[in-house]
């Protein structure tokens with residue numbers, strides 16, 4: 001059996017009396033790109049930081065490259081790329097000096113990739129970090145996390161401050177990187193169109209639980225909104241993600257007729273998110 005790069009097993013986390021994550025099970029294998037969705041405060045950052053050993057779960061375990069996230073070896077840490085929601089550091093440096101320092105920690109740093117991305121995103125090596133815009137800082141942080149081709153890339157809303165063109169380019173690169181070098185990526189985003197464009201899998205956090213975790217195509221094929229007139233409709237053969245008086249969001253649909261349904265409609269990821277939080 002293939003060993004996952006990252007494996008959450010029955011993970012529970014709370015802050016004071018406030019449950020944030022409950023019984024989370026999630027596996028990331030090489031070649032997978034998981035887009036993590038959830039409302040503000042749903043626990044996405046908590047989930048991502050837990051994988052790095054920065055947050056300790058109350059229950060369950062997180063295994064990264066076969067090791068506990070709380071006791072990661074230096075070798076394993078060197079194979080992880082992480083971009084936090086708020087970057088950055090390196091104040092007082094210019095881009096070239098910041099990259100030189102960062103590069104010195106990684107034996108596998110790809111200088112060609114670095115040069116290509118600096119040029120593509122118009123980042124000049126002599127520019128002071130203090131003078132970079134928020135989006136430019138985010139771009140540099142992504143270059144720093146990706147140029148050593150980490151096997152596991154963990155990104156917390158990595159492209160939220162980038163313009164649509166930069167976002168598209170980075171997202172395409174993320175995808176290529178994962179496929180080419182057998183890496184796996186777990187990234188959070190509120191931009192559902194980005195997730196639809198690049199993710200192989202979607203994980204959706206709601207009310208402390210992982211409500212949905214599956215291949216993006218499977219979710220598109222088997223999630224439906226069913227409208228009906230009477231409450232007695234039988235949806236027991238499906239997983240009901242959300243039920244209202246005259247409609248339900250079901251998972252596990254396979255093209256069959258549903259007695260009593262007035263309509264059965266597919267949903268985009270954004271529509272699904274809105275329906276589940278309506």
Ligand SMILES: Nc1ncnc2c1ncn2[C@@H]1O[C@H](COP(=O)(O)OP(=O)(O)OP(=O)(O)O)[C@@H](O)[C@H]1O
Pocket residue numbers: 015016020038039040041042043044045046047085
């Ligand atoms: N160190 C902490 N101490 C106490 N509560 C915390 C701590 N970190 C996070 N929380 C709480 O845990 C919950 C989840 O926070 P988290 O940052 O993981 O959410 P998120 O899904 O990343 O949100 P957003 O989309 O706004 O970035 C929130 O209610 C937050 O207030």
